[in-house]
Amino acid sequence: MARTGAVGAAVAFSGALSELFAGTAAAQATGGSSGYGPLIPDPKGLLDLPKGFRYKVLSREGDPMSSGEGKVPSNHDGMAAFAARRSGHGRNHGSVWLVRNHENRMDGRVPVPTVKGLTYDPAAKGGCTVLQLDRHNDVLAERVGIAGTSTNCAGGPSLWGTWLTCEETEFKAGEQGHTKDHGYIFEVGFDKDRPTSVEPLTAMGRFQHEAVAFDPHNGAVYETEDAFEKPFGLFYRFLPKKPKGGYGSLHAGGRLEAMRVPGVRDLSAVTETGTAFEGIEWVKVPDPLAKETPIRFQDFGPKGITHAQKLEGCYWGGRSVYFVSSYAKSAEGSAADHYGQVWRYEPHANRLTLVVVFGPDTDLQLPGEEPDNICLAPSGGLMVCEDGAGAQHVFGLTRKGKVYPVARGAQNIGTPEEPEWGEFAGVTFSPDHRTMYVNCYTPGTTFAITGPWHHA
Template sequence: MERRDFLRAAVVGGTVATLGFSVTRESIAYPAKTGPSPYGALQAADANGIELPAGFTSRVIARSTHAVANAGYTWHSAPDGGACFADGAGWIYVSNSEMSSGGGGVSAIRFDASGNTTDAYRILGGTTRNCAGGPIPWNTWLSCEETDFGYTWETDPWGVKAAVRRDAMGQFTHEAAACDPDRKVIYQTEDTSDGCFYRFIPTTWGGLSAGGTLQVLVENGTALSWVNVPDPDGSPTPTRDQVTGAKIFNGGEGAFYRNGTCYFTTKGDNRVWAYDAANNQLHVAYDDNLTSNPPLTGVDNITGATVGDLYVAEDGGNMEICIITPDDIIAPFLRVTGQSASELCGVALNPAGNRMYFSSQRGTSGSSSGGITYEVTGPFRTSL
């Protein structure tokens, strides 16, 4: 048996990664192994200090405490998780602000069909440590507070409707959310060393105003199940401690759902997990201890392209966004130089999949007021 196949079938972190499921192009041989990027080697750093593959270019879209071009709106400090939404022939990029003491929130930048910025504005304010979140199918952005009794807020990328706090989704150290329209649930990660993996079942699919049920993933031997959280408000007992046998994850970070699988990251052990929702199985898609010269450390936000590639941003490491291909090869896609006191976050692709957005949360200054939001354009893959 090949080493990678053996590792996939082994018991990893108390979870059996079995071979008994449908093998797809997105799950050929977990865990991912270090290899060559489909885009080739990184080139010398450009004028923005970013090393990119040949044919790709970068530009600065916004800087914290500075006005966004053609908008007159001052971009927020500590930019973090983000996503893109289609807006006619253009699109909107939303970005969280991970500021404390009510200084957080969410801002948005609107682009026309040519990629020019045309507007920028705030869609949520007065909240705390808005870290990651996730888009949901009815074109709203869930922004999550990373604090002990944090909430999930539903926001309008167009800034027309007021943001709404969704209490039923639980009070805990929220990180990211990923919508599973097939099972009509929303997965959530928890950023603590003894955090859990949750799913929220809305009472009425297509909206969150009617509330719903919060559940936590439970492990009993090799079997997984979902159990209701008795007190989603986390008081007096934290949600992660309310259900016996709840599966523990070391520092939950980004989450992204595609084709029956929710991929999510844990920073404490530098892993990318793959929850196979269709078969209710959990797999380790990447572990920096299970490959030579691991390119990805400090795993954080994650997103994916329609072609099947995953992109994972680093909080630390050597400031890279790494690509994980459908044949389970992992390699650097880009590297930011001269910003070792920052972290990369908010990685997202525009609806056409030919532009990538991300932020360096503290930029070259190492301060939250020095955040920089970038765009990368180039020949992103449209087929394998």
């Protein structure tokens, strides 16, 4: 994504954008082409949207939660929406569980309140909150989903309707006041049949997790690592002992492996879209718990392992898993510069392909705004959260390559002379595809946006 002003977006990319939408019925049926028109300034100064769209503020940091557990935490990040199970009287018809991560470190403005039975490390400030919404997007309840975790960034839904929340950190017990090791995945549930577990899924590794995606065919779980320093993160595959075993089955353990692309130590060195690699190797991680050495520093043998800077979004589409490298900067140690790559791995063919490269429409001296959280849209396109300086947008990207603005943050967290806007995060759609939910990271605000989504 290139730098954007108040009137629109500029973007340069190459590759087969249709790859991003593989395997979705909505994409096959529509594949929107035009966008929704210009953004209209919001008189309330919260969120600018196209004509015909409206928003509802579901939750803001610092407000009291209906559960009485405390205040709504800060640093709103990854989210997912799940259909609530219907009660015997049908009272949950059309209602949604919206689970939201809070990327609080020890300096989080408003911590996730500690709750008995839902707290892993009482000293840590991060976690998840859960909102139950009715079919009109009115908040029925808001409560803590898990507490005492750290730097909960993204995650992903399981095959059985729970949320896997990921800690994007590697703090060990004793560091910065923590009483337990961090860098794990936890399973967050929504009802008495699938309650949250505060026991970390240790076999899935201890590292700076970002996102996860399940292979629905065999239950394998793919994981991205958003490491901040060189050596950069790895792309992982977790093979559960009880694949597709249902709620709680991931605690049975499994085998954690890291991807090795033969002859490629750094994915940023690959610049041509369509470049494919056969014979991908999956190497067992020597010490998944990283007791002494972070995984990305561990010894993977004389052939080494394949790294990439800023591995973030990860999702399943069709017969493949897709993952995003948000950017790479040679000045920070990457082999080459780019402003966002999307990779496709096909397990059945054991093949990795670079399908899309994002970049500015000028040159590398003008840094672009990198794609971060992404989700598939009911129109058949992609929604992309912008993460960078200047104005902050949610952009739509059609199957035909058209980029259009969907929302623009209007909450100025800077000054009138030097305005700043918080990034967007956690974009996701309701199960009926009628509502887009998205967070403003700072100040923590969760929006429900409705409108003619299918017309894009």
